[in-house]
Amino acid sequence: MRIADEPCGLPMNKLPRQLAASRPLDIGAEADFALGGLSVRPSLREVSAGGRREVVEPRVMQVLVALVHADAEVVSRDRLIELCWGGRLVGDDAINSSIAKVRALAALTTPPAFEIETVPRVGYRLHPRVVTKPSHEPPPSPAVEKPSALAAKRHSLPWLWPAALGACALILVAAASWYFFKPDASRDWIVAESHQPFIGTSLIERYPAISPDGTMLAYSAGPNLTSRQIYLRLFKGDSSIQLTHEKFDATSPAWAPDGTAIAYIVFQDGHPCRIMEMEIPSGLSHQLGQCRSAERTDLTFDPSGDALIYADSLSAGTRTRLFRFDIARGKTVPLTDPPRNTLGDEPGAFSPDGRYLAYVRELGGLLSEVRLRRISDGQEHILDEFNGCDANPNWTPDGRAILISRDCLGSYSLWAYSLDGRSRQQVLVSATGIGRLSVNPDGYVAMETYGGHAPILAFKPGSNSSPTPLAAGSGLTSHCADFAPDGALAITGSMDSKFGVWIASSEGAPFRKIVSLPHFACAIRWSPDGSRFAFIQTGPAGFEIPVVSRDGEVITRIDYTATDTGLFDWTADGKSILSTRLEGDGWRIWRTDLATPDKSVPIAPSGWINPRVHGSMVFAQKYGGVGTWRLDTSTPQQVADGPPLEASDLMTISGDQLYYADLSDPKHPAIAMQSVYGGKKKRLMPLPFGSIQFTFAVNPKSGDLVFSPPAADNSDIGLVRLQRR
Numbered sequence: 001m002r003i004a005d006e007p008c009g010l011p012m013n014k015l016p017r018q019l020a021a022s023r024p025l026d027i028g029a030e031a032d033f034a035l036g037g038l039s040v041r042p043s044l045r046e047v048s049a050g051g052r053r054e055v056v057e058p059r060v061m062q063v064l065v066a067l068v069h070a071d072a073e074v075v076s077r078d079r080l081i082e083l084c085w086g087g088r089l090v091g092d093d094a095i096n097s098s099i100a101k102v103r104a105l106a107a108l109t110t111p112p113a114f115e116i117e118t119v120p121r122v123g124y125r126l127h128p129r130v131v132t133k134p135s136h137e138p139p140p141s142p143a144v145e146k147p148s149a150l151a152a153k154r155h156s157l158p159w160l161w162p163a164a165l166g167a168c169a170l171i172l173v174a175a176a177s178w179y180f181f182k183p184d185a186s187r188d189w190i191v192a193e194s195h196q197p198f199i200g201t202s203l204i205e206r207y208p209a210i211s212p213d214g215t216m217l218a219y220s221a222g223p224n225l226t227s228r229q230i231y232l233r234l235f236k237g238d239s240s241i242q243l244t245h246e247k248f249d250a251t252s253p254a255w256a257p258d259g260t261a262i263a264y265i266v267f268q269d270g271h272p273c274r275i276m277e278m279e280i281p282s283g284l285s286h287q288l289g290q291c292r293s294a295e296r297t298d299l300t301f302d303p304s305g306d307a308l309i310y311a312d313s314l315s316a317g318t319r320t321r322l323f324r325f326d327i328a329r330g331k332t333v334p335l336t337d338p339p340r341n342t343l344g345d346e347p348g349a350f351s352p353d354g355r356y357l358a359y360v361r362e363l364g365g366l367l368s369e370v371r372l373r374r375i376s377d378g379q380e381h382i383l384d385e386f387n388g389c390d391a392n393p394n395w396t397p398d399g400r401a402i403l404i405s406r407d408c409l410g411s412y413s414l415w416a417y418s419l420d421g422r423s424r425q426q427v428l429v430s431a432t433g434i435g436r437l438s439v440n441p442d443g444y445v446a447m448e449t450y451g452g453h454a455p456i457l458a459f460k461p462g463s464n465s466s467p468t469p470l471a472a473g474s475g476l477t478s479h480c481a482d483f484a485p486d487g488a489l490a491i492t493g494s495m496d497s498k499f500g501v502w503i504a505s506s507e508g509a510p511f512r513k514i515v516s517l518p519h520f521a522c523a524i525r526w527s528p529d530g531s532r533f534a535f536i537q538t539g540p541a542g543f544e545i546p547v548v549s550r551d552g553e554v555i556t557r558i559d560y561t562a563t564d565t566g567l568f569d570w571t572a573d574g575k576s577i578l579s580t581r582l583e584g585d586g587w588r589i590w591r592t593d594l595a596t597p598d599k600s601v602p603i604a605p606s607g608w609i610n611p612r613v614h615g616s617m618v619f620a621q622k623y624g625g626v627g628t629w630r631l632d633t634s635t636p637q638q639v640a641d642g643p644p645l646e647a648s649d650l651m652t653i654s655g656d657q658l659y660y661a662d663l664s665d666p667k668h669p670a671i672a673m674q675s676v677y678g679g680k681k682k683r684l685m686p687l688p689f690g691s692i693q694f695t696f697a698v699n700p701k702s703g704d705l706v707f708s709p710p711a712a713d714n715s716d717i718g719l720v721r722l723q724r725r
Contacts, residue, residue, distance in 0.1 A: 024086040025062045035068060036113025036129040038105065044382060049108040055382060059084055059561065060101045067102070067116065067126035076123035085559070094561045094598075099124060189396060189416050189427050190725045196432075197449060198719035199233060199240065205717045207298075208438045208446035209253045209262075217438075217446055218243070218253040218262055219717055225249065225692060226666035230264050230278075235444075243278060244285065248666060250276075254299040254308070263288065263308055267296050269644055269663055270626050275299070275308065275325065289325055289332070293624065296646070298436075300347050303354030309335065309347050316624030317586055317607055320344030322359060336373070341563055341582060348392070350375075352399035352441070356419075358383070360391060364563025364582065366520060366538040370404055372419065383421035387538065388520040394437040394445075397722065403427070405434040405447060414447075427722065435715070442721070449718040456481060456491060458507060459705045461671075461684040470706070471511050476502060478708040480522035480695045483507075483654075484530035487701040488550075491708060492521045492535055501535065503550070507699050507706065514552035522695070523566050527574040534577065536566055545577055547594060558597045567610040567648060578603065578611040578618075587623045589631075604631050614653045614676050621648060628658060630676075639678045647692040654698035659684075659705070661692055671696075671705065 030042035039048045045061045047054045056064075062084040067075055077095060084098070099116060106112035114128040199205050203221040206228075210217055215235055222228030226249050233240040244250045249267040256263070259280065266274040273295055278285040288308075291297060293316040300309050306327055311320045314334070322335040322345045336345050336359075343362035348370070350357050357373045370383045370393050384391070389408035396403055401416045412430040414437075417423070435448030456478035457467040471478075474495070481491040489504045491511070499519055502511040517537065524535040532555060534547045542561040545568060546554050563582040570577060576593045586606040592599070604620065608631065612619040618632045619639070628640040628651065643651050643661040650661035653676065662672035662683060669687035674680070688694070688707055696707045 025066055025083045027058065027061050027065060030065055033068070036106070037109035038113045040064070047105050047108065049113070052108055053379075054105065054108065055380075056101065056105070059098055060105075063098045064102045064105065067124060068128070070126065072125060072127060074119050074123050074125045078123075080123065094559070097561060188425050188725045189401075189722045191428050191720050192443070192723045193721045195719040197716035198446070200716035204228065204715055206448050206715050207252050207436060208448065208717050209255055210438045210440040210444060210446055211255050212257055212259045212440075214440035214442050214444065217717070218255065219446075220251040220253065220264075222249070224666075224669055224687065226267070226269070226663055226669055230262065243283065244276075246276075252297070252299045254301050256301055257303060257305040263299050263301065265297055265299060265310075269295070269666070271295065273297055275310070277327075288327055289330060292323075292332075294320065295644075298347050300349060303350050309357070311344065311346050313344070320346070320362075322347055340584060343563060343582075349394040349437075349439075351395050352397075358393035358395070358402050360393065364538070364543075370402070370417075372402065372421075381419075381421065383417050384424075390435065392434075392436050394439050397439055397441050397443045403437055403439065403445065405437055407433045407435065407450070414445075428720065434718075443723055445720050445722060447718050447720070448715050450715050456493075456706060456708045457688075458699075459685060459688065459707065461673075461703065461705060467688075467707075468508070470504070470508065471502075474511065476511060479520065480524050480535070480649075481697045481706055481708040482524050482526050482533070482652075483697050483699050483706075484526040484533075485528070485700060486530055487699060488526075488530065489697070489699075489706065490524055490526065490533050492517075492524050493708075494520070501533075501548070501552075507702065507704060514550075515548060523568060525569055527570050528572055529574055532574075534568070534570070536564065536568060538564075545579065547577075556594055556597055558592050558594075560600075565609050565648065569611050569613045572613055572615050578613065580609040580611065589620060608636075610648050610651070612651065612653050612658075614656070617676060619653070619658070619676070621645065621651075628660065637678075639676065640672075640674050640681065642672060649695045650692060652696065652698060654700055654703075657698075659696075659698055661687060663687075663692075 027042040032041045037049050042061050042065050045056050045058060047056060063080060066080060066083045080095060103116050106114050114126055117125045117127060119125060203223060205219055205221045207220045208217060217233045217235065219231055220228045221231050228249050228251055229242050229246065230244040230250050230253050231240040232243050246266050250264055252265045254263045261277050261279050263275065263277045266276055272291040272293055274287055275289045276285055277288050292312045294312045297310045297312060302309060308325045308327065309322055312323050313320050319338055319342055321338055323332050324335045325332045338344050338361055343364050346360045346362065348357065348359040355375055357375060359371055360368055361371055362368050366388045368391060369385045370391050372381045372383055383402060389406050392405045394403045396416055401418055404415050404417060406413050406415060412433050414427045414434060416425045416427050433450030438446045456470045458470055459467045476493055476495050478491045478493045481489060483489055487506045489507055491502050493502055499517040499521065500513050501515040502513050504511045521535050521537045524533055526533045532547055532549055534545050537544055543564045544560065545558045547556050548554055558577060560581060565580040568577055568579040576591050578589055578591055580587060581590055587609045588602050588606045589604045589608050589611050590600040591603050607623050608620045609623050610621045616632060617630060619628050620631050622629060626644045627638050627642060629636045629638050640658055640660060641664055644663055647661040647663065652659050656676050658674050658676050660672055663669045670683040671685050671687060672681045672683050694707055696705055698705055
């Protein structure tokens with residue numbers, strides 16, 4: 001990814017040459033090819049052989065294609081960096097890891113499909129058994145091509161048989177893919193009628209679920225995200241009735257296929273979620289089971305009605321996966337097994353005929369993919385990948401295509417995808433965000449809708465005055481914010497759908513844009529001396545932290561091929577960055593010195609995340625737990641009872657005070673303040689916006705709390721009816 005110079009306005013310093021990004025190899029434009037006994041589909045990141053199919057990381061596929069393109073010639077490490085990392089600064093570990101993963105693909109066939117030779121101090125060379133080179137250009141004529149040992153083998157008669165077999169294998173794979181994931185060649189979907197909002201009150205309304213007969217809508221609603229209940233609304237009525245009266249937060253209603261019951265989840269801070277069921281219409285409820293470790297999850301019924309699908313972890317601190325809960329037997333079994341370097345899977349929706357499950361895999365940071373799973377044999381297919389977008393899948397009313405809502409920070413839309421993911425149609429564009437979807441056979445689609453992104457607001461704790469909007473009327477939307485020691489305010493944000501970093505010399509002063517960005521960024525932090533700032537950007541194979549001077553010059557960039565939590569901090573001397581990464585043994589905090597950005601060392605055992613620094617003191621959160629802990633002592637010491645993990649963004653340090661979201665009282669969530677040395681907490685103000693989907697910073701000069709909500713403070717339920725054009 002690349003930080004571009006500002007095209008006009010304030011003068012920008014040119015990026016250092018070693019940081020200027022080249023255009024990386026585009027695997028989406030690469031043709032399919034055969035390699036040994038392997039069938040390789042770069043655009044889908046698939047490698048298959050003998051019935052086995054692997055979906056590889058984008059960077060791994062780029063490295064494989066780059067080596068194949070070289071036609072058995074040596075590819076230098078610098079050339080690999082240029083083709084696969086866009087010329088950015090990359091450590092040896094990143095290259096070695098990618099090469100090792102490419103080598104592992106050769107073992108999908110016996111004998112191995114290829115070998116990769118390491119040429120010391122130079123690079124790598126791929127030796128295939130049989131290669132069909134991926135290229136958009138016709139091969140040179142044999143009459144003019146310079147002979148080589150590899151070329152002679154390619155044009156000799158023994159090559160024809162395996163090549164023919166490889167071609168046949170590709171045809172069979174393509175035919176099987178077409179049979180199982182047939183494109184929807186029917187007419188386009190259009191919006192025949194729209195009701196926006198269908199349910200819109202001062203409460204937070206979410207999780208729409210249309211009954212199987214299409215006459216009722218169940219949903220959750222409440223004043224905040226810790227005290228909601230399940231409600232029911234008749235489509236032909238004009239009011240809702242409250243179904244549940246739980247002591248704690250009740251969400252995610254899911255209708256049984258026969259419409260006789262609604263399952264839902266009850267959240268209680270610090271406890272695994274409870275899976276409940278309510279009989280309809282009697283209203284009697286009882287507990288079906290309990291999550292293993294997840295405090296929150298989404299539910300969907302198996303088409304048989306005998307089981308529920310939900311997201312959970314095998315143990316606290318591990319990636320989430322989909323589980324199938326057999327209601328009658330009370331037995332739970334894993335349904336998916338996401339790679340260890342991902343955050344995990346979230347449930348979506350079954351097709352009307354019950355043959356497929358569409359769901360979301362969170363790859364880390366802002367990356368995700370929507371996947372289609374065939375229930376009969378577990379075969380999976382990636383419909384699309386998203387960077388910086390929330391995506392929620394469901395199905396068109398006829399079940400012939402998948403509906404996906406896209407919430408992409410200023411761009412909100414609903415799309416219909418063919419089952420192979422290659423054909424897609426934009427169904428509607430919305431002025432507000434779109435979240436979870438529910439569909440019925442009559443063409444009605446109920447959806448979560450959000451009011452857009454609010455401007456940055458400044459609150460004075462202890463006063464009854466209204467919050468002060470900053471950058472009012474400028475069209476600037478803030479995402480994340482931080483104050484320098486001298487009171488300068490830096491934010492990542494967007495204006496007219498263009499992303500960047502803006503700085504104001506003080507709270508209330510005008511903002512000026514100093515960096516343009518290709519997409520959403522957050523977690524911005526000033527250095528201790530206020531001379532520089534850094535922020536996190538997520539890329540296709542990890543995340544990076546650019547370090548930028550006050551005038552917009554990129555000083556250095558730390559590139560990580562790993563998953564992050566989106567939070568980091570500086571060390572007290574300003575010479576290093578502390579970040580959280582998901583490695584093979586779990587989450588851990590690492591220190592990276594700016595002088596050696598390609599090397600990192602762990603500073604804590606696995607299980608600790610989200611570092612915050614105050615002088616020589618290091619604070620963090622425990623993955624799977626609640627609270628803030630001090631790590632620089634002989635044994636970790638808890639200093640605060642918040643925030644919970646889902647509100648990790650709502651924690652910062654200013655002066656000797658720790659500020660965080662206090663959700664210990666679900667009825668009265670608040671922003672609390674507590675000394676970094678421990679002691680009694682002070683509740684400063686009610687939690688703004690009635691949600692936890694925002695970030696905040698504390699002005700060291702005035703003590704104001706400046707909130708930067710990246711998501712709307714309220715949500716409603718919208719309703720549209722789709723039909724064929």
